[in-house]
Amino acid sequence: xxxxxxxxxxxxxxxxxxxxxxxxxxxxxxxxxxxxxxxxxxxxxxxxxxxxxxxxxxxxxxxxxxxxxxxxxxxxxxxxxxxxxxxxxxxxxxxxxxxxxxxxxxxxxxxxxxxxxxxxxxxxxxxxxxxxxxxxxxxxxxxxxxxxxxxxxxxxxxxxxxxxxxxxxxxxxxxxxxxxxxxxxxxxxxxxxxxxxxxxxxxxxxxxxxxxxxxxxxxxxxxxxxxxxxxxxxxxxxxxxxxxxxxxxxxxxxxxxxxxxxxxxxxxxxxxxxxxxxxxxxxxxxxxxxxxxxxxxxxxxxxxxxxxxxxxxxxxxxxxxxxxxxxxxxxxxxxxxxxxxxxxxxxxxxxxxxxxxxxxxxxxxxxxxxxxxxxxxxxxxxxxxxxxxxxxx
Amino acid sequence: xxxxxxxxxxxxxxxxxxxxxxxxxxxxxxxxxxxxxxxxxxxxxxxxxxxxxxxxxxxxxxxxxxxxxxxxxxxxxxxxxxxxxxxxxxxxxxxxxxxxxxxxxxxxxxxxxxxxxxxxxxxxxxxxxxxxxxxxxxxxxxxxxxxxxxxxxxxxxxxxxxxxxxxxxxxxxxxxxxxxxxxxxxxxxxxxxxxxxxxxxxxxxxxxxxxxxxxxxxxxxxxxxxxxxxxxxxxxxxxxxxxxxxxxxxxxxxxxxxxxxxxxxxxxxxxxxxxxxxxxxxxxxxxxx
Numbered sequence: 038x039x040x041x042x043x044x045x046x047x048x049x050x051x052x053x054x055x056x057x058x059x060x061x062x063x064x065x066x067x068x069x070x071x072x073x074x075x076x077x078x079x080x081x082x083x084x085x086x087x088x089x090x091x092x093x094x095x096x097x098x099x100x101x102x103x104x105x106x107x108x109x110x111x112x113x114x115x116x117x118x119x120x121x122x123x124x125x126x127x128x129x130x131x132x133x134x135x136x137x138x139x140x141x142x143x144x145x146x147x148x149x150x151x152x153x154x155x156x157x158x159x160x161x162x163x164x165x166x167x168x169x170x171x172x173x174x175x176x177x178x179x180x181x182x183x184x185x186x187x188x189x190x191x192x193x194x195x196x197x198x199x200x201x202x203x204x205x206x207x208x209x210x211x212x213x214x215x216x217x218x219x220x221x222x223x224x225x226x227x228x229x230x231x232x233x234x235x236x237x238x239x240x241x242x243x244x245x246x247x248x249x250x251x252x253x254x255x256x257x258x259x260x261x262x263x264x265x266x267x268x269x270x271x272x273x274x275x276x277x278x279x280x281x282x283x284x285x286x287x288x289x290x291x292x293x294x295x296x297x298x299x300x301x302x303x304x305x306x307x308x309x310x311x312x313x314x315x316x317x318x319x320x321x322x323x324x325x326x327x328x329x330x331x332x333x334x335x336x337x338x339x340x341x342x343x344x345x346x347x348x349x350x351x352x353x354x355x356x357x358x359x360x361x362x363x364x365x366x367x368x369x370x371x372x373x374x375x376x377x378x379x380x381x382x383x384x385x386x387x388x389x390x391x392x393x394x395x396x397x398x399x400x401x402x403x404x405x406x407x408x409x410x411x412x413x414x415x416x417x418x419x420x421x422x423x424x425x426x427x428x429x430x
Numbered sequence: 431x432x433x434x435x436x437x438x439x440x441x442x443x444x445x446x447x448x449x450x451x452x453x454x455x456x457x458x459x460x461x462x463x464x465x466x467x468x469x470x471x472x473x474x475x476x477x478x479x480x481x482x483x484x485x486x487x488x489x490x491x492x493x494x495x496x497x498x499x500x501x502x503x504x505x506x507x508x509x510x511x512x513x514x515x516x517x518x519x520x521x522x523x524x525x526x527x528x529x530x531x532x533x534x535x536x537x538x539x540x541x542x543x544x545x546x547x548x549x550x551x552x553x554x555x556x557x558x559x560x561x562x563x564x565x566x567x568x569x570x571x572x573x574x575x576x577x578x579x580x581x582x583x584x585x586x587x588x589x590x591x592x593x594x595x596x597x598x599x600x601x602x603x604x605x606x607x608x609x610x611x612x613x614x615x616x617x618x619x620x621x622x623x624x625x626x627x628x629x630x631x632x633x634x635x636x637x638x639x640x641x642x643x644x645x646x647x648x649x650x651x652x653x654x655x656x657x658x659x660x661x662x663x664x665x666x667x668x669x670x671x672x673x674x675x676x677x678x679x680x681x682x683x684x685x686x687x688x689x690x691x692x693x694x695x696x697x698x699x700x701x702x703x704x705x706x707x708x709x710x711x712x713x714x715x716x717x718x719x
Binding site for chain 1 (some may be wrong): 476484493558559560574575576578580581582666667668669679683684685686700
């Protein structure tokens with residue numbers, strides 16, 4: 038399955054203009070901001086035109102590999118999910134950008150740079166971090182005299198009381214499966230002091246035991262919850278508390294008019310508060326025809342002007358400490374939550390067996406939490422399978 | 431001077447010429463991807479050995495595969511039965527003459543024109559925990575708490591069947607209606623003369639003569655039902671996996687085209703088996719007829 042849609046081509050550009058091919062995966066509303074407010078500025082600055090293509094993160098490595106094999110690299114710069122970087126590095130599809138690290142503006146948070154470093158070399162540049170925050174329905178919480186939970190114990194209590202009052206669970210866990218579930222599990226396990234990549238670690242076992250206990254009090258919509266449906270459930274008020282990415286703030290408050298939706302960073306586990314830093318980084322493929330222009334585009338994307346556009350128009354968190362200047366007043370408390378969550382941010386380990394890990398941890402979730410099988414027994418079996426995968430990789 | 435300079439292509443050459451685009455299309459965009467998928471399913475991901483049954487072992491040993499297989503069979507069997515039942519009832523009703531029949535026929539066909547993804551999104555509003563169905567049942571006093579239609583059990587499969595029925599029963603109706611209208615009226619007149627009741631006319635005239643249409647509807651819908659994809663994906667997600675969504679998740683989430691290909695090949699095998707078995711049982715002459 039390969040979607041390769043030319044999305045942005047500046048009309049009427051002369052043939053003499055240099056062109057730069059950029060690949061990223063965005064939603065339509067995000068593309069609109071990128072097309073109308075971000076890329077034209079760079080085109081004016083460089084006197085070039087940008088051809089943008091929409092390639093899904095899971096397909097990027099295959100496309101780059103095919104282009105590299107034929108010796109005809111057509112992509113100059115790409116944005117990629119920060120959890121799908123290892124395969125690009127291991128397959129030697131990306132350029133080492135270590136010598137350009139000094140071009141990163143000093144205002145960019147140093148923690149954001151580390152996501153792009155592999156084996157001591159910088160292969161990817163920061164451009165868009167992401168972190169999940171907790172959304173809650175302020176009106177419903179007030180109605181039931183509840184406070185947003187700050188710990189697992191408080192979370193358990195809120196879930197129990199909402200279920201007791203309404204007869205149905207109103208707290209959501211993104212249990213759709215795949216990446217939405219594994220990402221959340223990863224940060225919950227870290228909160229319990231566990232090692233997500235070791236299923237028999239006491240913190241990991243504790244997390245699954247806690248989720249198994251919590252599950253009956255959670256919303257039945259949890260099984261259908263991922264990043265997009267979570268917004269829908271919050272908007273329809275079928276759930277009152279859920280973790281999701283910050284892009285939902287603008288959607289819920291501005292488009293659905295749900296001003297009662299409030300946000301905060303979330304809750305801590307038994308050991309600490311931890312939030313997985315997701316998002317995307319920029320990379321330049323080996324053999325890219327316009328490496329110089331690609332580096333200019335990366336620097337432009339890291340500029341204060343562009344980062345402020347991202348935060349104000351798309352509610353994206355910024356890689357810069359000064360990237361929120363244009364944010365409207367109503368959004369400021371939400372960004373406060375984002376900043377607080379980023380303060381507890383943790384990058385996932387980029388391991389070559391990530392896809393298999395996701396498969397195994399999702400199976401653990403379904404079997405222990407949804408189907409309520411023995412946590413110890415299932416994790417023991419799956420732990421051995423994961424260890425075999427690690428050894429094989 | 432004529433354009434062809436006197437050259438007249440033979441009928442055979444014209445046939446080849448006209449069939450060439452379709453042949454290229456079928457070979458290039460249908461058969462070769464299918465063949466490639468089958469080849470991929472027999473290739474070991476780690477060692478690249480070929481042929482290998484490693485992908486099939488992985489798929490058959492996966493805890494969700496048997497569930498996906500069972501769900502696919504239940505949705506297909508239940509869906510086909512209900513679609514045939516309702517499609518036949520609708521076709522019989524529309525075969526009789528009444529005022530506004532043309533309008534009713536046109537209205538009945540509207541769901542066919544709705545894209546599957548749109549109908550699935552609409553059905554989410556019906557079967558959501560705060561959906562229309564729960565609201566209706568609550569107002570009727572039949573439930574006190576919302577029913578979780580997507581819990582992964584039988585009622586989840588039922589929501590998929592009902593949502594699919596809404597969209598595709600008109601197609602079954604259309605095929606059966608064409609079959610009904612092809613039955614000569616004289617046969618019913620003769621049956622009436624012999625004193626046959628309405629039920630006897632249906633049992634001994636309509637049903638036997640409708641057999642080829644029913645076969646056609648079953649084959650067309652059966653193949654579709656086996657490879658149902660967008661509807662369960664959108665409506666119930668992973669709580670009720672079917673074979674096609676299983677293969678999709680293997681590729682998309684776990685980045686494994688090899689096991690995805692094995693899942694898809696098993697689905698293809700199931701479809702072929704079902705069609706061949708049905709043709710053996712019913713007889714190919716029914717279809718040819």
